[in-house]
Amino acid sequence: MSKANEVVVTSQKVDKSPSSLSILWRELVRDKVALISLIFLGLVMLLVYGTSLILNQDDIVRVDLFALYEPPSAQYWLGTDYGGRDVFGQLVIGTRNSLTIGIIVTLMTGFIGILIGLLSGYFGGMIDNLFMRVVDFFMILPMLMIVIAFVTAVPKYNIISFSLIMTAFLWMGIARLIRSKALQERELDYVKASKTLGSSHLKIMLSQVLPNLSSIIIVTMTLNLAANIGLESGLSFLGFGFPESTPSLGTLVSYARNPQTLESRWWIWLPASVLILVLMLSINNVGQALKRATDARQRRG
Amino acid sequence: MWKTIVRRIIIMIPQIFLLSLLVFLMAKAMPGDALTGLLDPSVDPKALEAQRERLGLNNPWYVQYWDWIKNAIQGDFGQSFRFKMPVTDLIGQRVANTFWLALATLILTYLIAIPLGIISGRYNDTWSDRLITGYTYLGFAAPLFIFALVMVWIFGFHFGWFPTGGSVAPGLTPGTFSYVMSKFYHLLLPALSMALITTVSTVQYLRSEIIDIKHKEFVITARAKGASESRIYNRHILRNSLLPIAAFFGYEITGLIGGTVFIESIFSYPGMGQLFLSSISLRDFSVVTALVLLYGVASILGALLSDIILGIVDPRIRIK
Numbered sequence: 024m025s026k027a028n029e030v031v032v033t034s035q036k037v038d039k040s041p042s043s044l045s046i047l048w049r050e051l052v053r054d055k056v057a058l059i060s061l062i063f064l065g066l067v068m069l070l071v072y073g074t075s076l077i078l079n080q081d082d083i084v085r086v087d088l089f090a091l092y093e094p095p096s097a098q099y100w101l102g103t104d105y106g107g108r109d110v111f112g113q114l115v116i117g118t119r120n121s122l123t124i125g126i127i128v129t130l131m132t133g134f135i136g137i138l139i140g141l142l143s144g145y146f147g148g149m150i151d152n153l154f155m156r157v158v159d160f161f162m163i164l165p166m167l168m169i170v171i172a173f174v175t176a177v178p179k180y181n182i183i184s185f186s187l188i189m190t191a192f193l194w195m196g197i198a199r200l201i202r203s204k205a206l207q208e209r210e211l212d213y214v215k216a217s218k219t220l221g222s223s224h225l226k227i228m229l230s231q232v233l234p235n236l237s238s239i240i241i242v243t244m245t246l247n248l249a250a251n252i253g254l255e256s257g258l259s260f261l262g263f264g265f266p267e268s269t270p271s272l273g274t275l276v277s278y279a280r281n282p283q284t285l286e287s288r289w290w291i292w293l294p295a296s297v298l299i300l301v302l303m304l305s306i307n308n309v310g311q312a313l314k315r316a317t318d319a320r321q322r323r324g
Numbered sequence: 325m326w327k328t329i330v331r332r333i334i335i336m337i338p339q340i341f342l343l344s345l346l347v348f349l350m351a352k353a354m355p356g357d358a359l360t361g362l363l364d365p366s367v368d369p370k371a372l373e374a375q376r377e378r379l380g381l382n383n384p385w386y387v388q389y390w391d392w393i394k395n396a397i398q399g400d401f402g403q404s405f406r407f408k409m410p411v412t413d414l415i416g417q418r419v420a421n422t423f424w425l426a427l428a429t430l431i432l433t434y435l436i437a438i439p440l441g442i443i444s445g446r447y448n449d450t451w452s453d454r455l456i457t458g459y460t461y462l463g464f465a466a467p468l469f470i471f472a473l474v475m476v477w478i479f480g481f482h483f484g485w486f487p488t489g490g491s492v493a494p495g496l497t498p499g500t501f502s503y504v505m506s507k508f509y510h511l512l513l514p515a516l517s518m519a520l521i522t523t524v525s526t527v528q529y530l531r532s533e534i535i536d537i538k539h540k541e542f543v544i545t546a547r548a549k550g551a552s553e554s555r556i557y558n559r560h561i562l563r564n565s566l567l568p569i570a571a572f573f574g575y576e577i578t579g580l581i582g583g584t585v586f587i588e589s590i591f592s593y594p595g596m597g598q599l600f601l602s603s604i605s606l607r608d609f610s611v612v613t614a615l616v617l618l619y620g621v622a623s624i625l626g627a628l629l630s631d632i633i634l635g636i637v638d639p640r641i642r643i644k
Contacts, residue, residue, distance in 0.1 A: 160343075163623050171600075172604065176353045176354045260586075262601075279473055279477075285473065304466075
């Protein structure tokens with residue numbers, strides 16, 4: 024009798040369905056485009072964070088009046104801008120800054136969004152109503168203008184305040200998504216069973232509901248990362264992102280707001296534009312592949 | 325249905341109130357006040373203080389808020405110190421340009437989205453569908469401002485087919501035919517650049533909607549009773565799949581607001597977005613607050629419009 028039980032136990036272990044994270048990984052590796060995108064992203068990150076250990080940001084943003092608007096050459100791989108600053112160096116540092124701020128904002132919006140979504144979805148009722156009215160209000164704000172206005176209004180403006188302002192107006196989407204999923208989860212039997220067993224709400228939320236939402240969280244945060252990089256470079260492009268002393272990819276593109284630069288000095292703005300496009304495309308590729316993986320009907324195998 | 329609309333409008337009131345409060349507090353947080361721009365710096369600080377007292381700038385914030393909102397409702401947003409004219413008149417000059425830009429973009433968006441969505445959904449997994457899906461994939465990832473820059477670089481500067489700035493050629497009399505044509509010509513490239521990007525989500529939505537619907541039972545029924553293929557697509561499927569898209573119309577307006585800021589800046593198109601950016605760089609805050617409030621109200625109305633359309637086409641989601 025006891026022996027038969029043991030056999031059952033071991034066979035159960037073998038049949039255990041793969042965890043959602045390993046499914047995501049498996050699907051990602053199978054999707055050639057997504058895999059290439061992921062490798063590309065990894066290489067860019069390695070290059071950008073690696074070289075910026077050697078490159079000195081102050082050196083690159085120092086104005087050199089003897090080398091204004093140099094076209095690409097052996098000394099300046101991508102030429103120089105209106106301050107005689109090396110565009111290639113700015114490109115490397117700009118990519119680093121854009122990626123960093125994108126990741127920070129994504130993590131912070133993710134944290135707030137998951138927290139609020141989980142609370143309102145799990146408890147429902149009054150809490151849900153209250154949070155969702157707040158979300159509704161934030162959703163209808165003209166986000167871009169308010170962010171720009173806050174950027175100018177803040178007295179001590181730096182990277183931290185910039186990412187906080189962006190976070191304040193970007194957490195709603197993920198909160199709504201997590202809330203709708205948590206609403207579905209709380210009706211499932213495992214949550215009810217756990218409640219009957221006397222688990223605390225906190226424990227159910229964090230150690231039981233949250234892991235079940237992990238794949239959807241990863242998908243949304245990946246797609247958000249692309250959107251946030253786009254938004255940050257857009258703000259920098261308009262001149263309300265990073266200051267010129269900490270260039271981002273958008274700062275380089277913003278030089279194209281000078282019609283002469285746009286018309287005849289492509290080396291300043293075009294590489295950064297292409298890089299933004301390729302980065303967003305790659306992150307989106309990875310995100311879409313992950314999204315397909317979370318939907319069992321669309322899996323490739 | 326009327327009940328739903330009335331309820332939905334009632335929800336709007338606290339939203340507008342909160343928006344105005346947020347905008348007001350933001351204006352308070354900005355450096356300087358209404359007087360900083362009006363007077364030159366040589367004025368005696370005591371006189372300045374007296375002026376402040378007279379204008380109520382030393383009152384508690386809620387009193388000031390009340391004064392501000394009272395004036396704003398009557399259309400008085402104060403003076404722009406840069407242009408030395410009432411903010412309302414200043415915005416009035418620009419609002420038409422942004423309106424035409426937004427309208428042209430909306431029309432182009434649907435003109436592009438509906439045929440592409442139908443082709444892509446009806447003939448899915450053919451080469452034309454793959455081409456369209458590829459376009460939507462790219463357009464989804466491409467930031468609007470980069471796409472617009474490339475458009476103006478290629479078609480404005482390189483080929484010189486389109487003007488690269490302004491809303492009308494100088495020296496034309498308003499009202500004449502050539503004036504209208506010039507306006508239209510200046511509008512075309514900015515609107516097209518924005519439409520080609522904003523249309524992407526509508527194409528994707530329409531495609532998946534059509535693919536979903538064409539496997540429904542009523543389509544099989546229609547086919548069984550002998551309706552022709554074009555009738556099935558034009559009458560049965562299209563009607564059902566266009567409903568949600570009609571409902572997103574209002575949210576489309578909210579999306580356009582952010583877009584026009586970029587587009588107007590890139591094409592030096594004299595609309596509200598450009599006014600907003602230049603005012604904020606020159607710290608002309610009375611203009612900035614008025615514009616943010618205006619844009620905010622526009623997106624609240626957009627959401628209202630969407631919900632009303634959605635309520636008309638889909639009775640299930642009416643507010644009880």
